[in-house]
Amino acid sequence: MVPADTRPRRRADAERSIARIVSAARDCLSRDPDATVDDIAKAADVGRMTIYGHFRTRPELVEAALADALQAGEQMLVGVDLDGDAQQAMNRLLASSWSLVAESAALLTAAQAVLPAGRLRELHTGAADRVEQLIRRGQEQGVFRTDLPITWLVNAVHYLLNGAAEETRLGRLDPASTADVVTATVQAVLATPPANDIHPPR
Amino acid sequence: MVPADTRPRRRADAERSIARIVSAARDCLSRDPDATVDDIAKAADVGRMTIYGHFRTRPELVEAALADALQAGEQMLVGVDLDGDAQQAMNRLLASSWSLVAESAALLTAAQAVLPAGRLRELHTGAADRVEQLIRRGQEQGVFRTDLPITWLVNAVHYLLNGAAEETRLGRLDPASTADVVTATVQAVLATPPANDIHPPR
DNA sequence: TGCAAGTCGTACAGCCGCATACGAGTTCGG
DNA sequence: CCGAACTCGTATGCGGCTGTACGACTTGCA
Structure with a gap:
């Protein structure tokens, strides 16, 4: 809704730095929601001061990282055909974006700690x-x-994606098969259960 | 495996304090893995110094809280009949202990941050x-x-329990129906899928 | 080529949480 | 009822992270 950034007046190398910083922030924060500004700076191969040159506070940086990840999600969605059979559409969606969603989810919890609740939901x-x-x-x-x-x-789908990402990170799940595992599990959760195999509570 | 505690020589009120502290620690840490020693002290209605009288360091306190929760889990398990149909046994298990497991899981992540990996798995x-x-x-x-x-x-079951607990905490899930929701979802995840309704990958 | 924009290190202040020390008051338990 | 165990407040040191200040150096861009 904002026309563009309020400051189109930036130099090319600054633009590049910011990109590296935001990317590094996404990386670090997905792994550790408490990642330090210094950690992110090191990961981006930039001085800590450079970060403060572009982002006033840490929360501001976190928000930028989250916004970037979400925008990447947008772009992923437009490339996926969501019409037709919903089950297959969901499979396609997961296949192309499960890892991104999982990353964003981790980032989300990072943001939850520093951003006002309203702002977060808004994004x-x-x-x-x-x-x-x-x-x-x-x-x-x-x-x-x-x-x-x-x-x-x-x-529930979110939690499962999160879990799958973490299992993969910890080496308890083969990266090559994660996508299939996720797809199968989510499908099981969402599918209409066989009519009367459900044991009523109590 | 340890005969008892190494120190049976404790006064009655100290015993009571410790119990209150450990209980408060479980409470606080389940809600916020980064809960302060001071937070826990306030929740237990004790001075912060009293805690340090019984637990040398914060990690030691976290471990005690986790151990306590796990032991409570043990006692819960002995009361549940795990024989017969595995599906029904799982339902019974979830019905009686899902909330405890979920709490322990949150505590677990709290412990993950401060305890050496080996010690954690051991417990x-x-x-x-x-x-x-x-x-x-x-x-x-x-x-x-x-x-x-x-x-x-x-x-995956763990992640779902965790998620259900959080959803309930956030008021997005009716506490009264959480148990049923969890049961149904876990059942769906574990159940043998209908033979060929699964779309093969790619 | 020259100036503004950007980079980056060091140093510093403020805050917060952990952990220790000391000392006085309170409570258990024999 | 007396000593030991326990409680608890305050003060203090330490370390880590945030955010600011300054100054020097490099680089884009016109």
């Missing part, structure tokens, strides 16, 4: 909404379950 | 192993899926 709502709509369409098609709150389904 | 292995064995039995019975790594299945 992140868009992405979550799209997933929710896809699930809703799957429900209307009868392929996704309707017996659980849709909010839970959306977030 | 926590027991619990995870039991879940793994139950899943393995379900696989032999044919009710649980075998097409995904068992390590992933175990941890």
Whole structure:
């Protein structure tokens, strides 16, 4: 909604520095939500002072990193065909973007600690909404379950992606097969359960 | 394995203080892994110094809290019948202990930050192993899926429990129905998938 | 080529959390 | 009821991270 950045007046190398910094911030914060400004500077191969030259405070940097990741998500979504069978659409979506979503989710928790709650939801709502709509369409098609709150389904997928990313990071999951594992698991969570195999509570 | 505590020589009120402290530590750390020693002291309604009278360092306190939670888990397990149909056994297990497991999981991440990796696994292995064995039995019975790594299945359950706990904490999930939601979701993850409804990768 | 923009190191202040020291008051337990 | 165990406040040192200040050096750009 903002026309562009308020400051188009930046030099080319500064632009490059900022890109490296934001990229490094995404990297570091996804791994450790408490990553230091200094850590990020080292990862970006930049002096700490350079960072403060572009971002006043650490929260501001975190927000920039999150915004960047979310924007990358946007661009990924436009390249994925979300029409047709919702189940297959979800598979396509996961195949192309599960790792990004997982990264963003970790980043999100990093941001949660330093950004005001409202600001955060404001940034992140868009992405979550799209997933929710896809699930809703799957429900209307009868392929996704309707017996659980849709909010839970959306977030459960998030938690699973997060988990898969962490398992991979820890070497407990083969990176090559992570995508398939994630897809299969999410499919199981969302699929309409076989009618009466569910044991009623109590 | 340790006979008892190395110090049976403690006064009654000290015993009470310790209990309150450990309990408060479990509470605080489950909510915020970065909870301060002072926070915990306030929650336990004790002076900060009293804590240092019983626990030399913060990590030592965290370990005590985790150990306490795990021991509570042990006691919960002995009361649950794990024989018979693995699916129903898992349901029973979740019904009686999902919240405890979820709390311990949050505590676990708190501990992960301050305890050496080896020490942590040493404490926590027991619990995870039991879940793994139950899943393995379900696989032999044919009710649980075998097409995904068992390590992933175990941890996926953990991540889901964690997520459910957080959703409940944030008020996005009705506390009364959380247990059912968890049960249904875990069941979906573990169940043997309908033979050929799975779209092969690519 | 020359100036402004950008980079980067060092140094410093402020804050916060951990942990220790000391000392006085309180409570258990024999 | 007396001594030891326990509680608890205050003060203090230490270390790490944030954010600011200054100054020198390099680099884009017109």
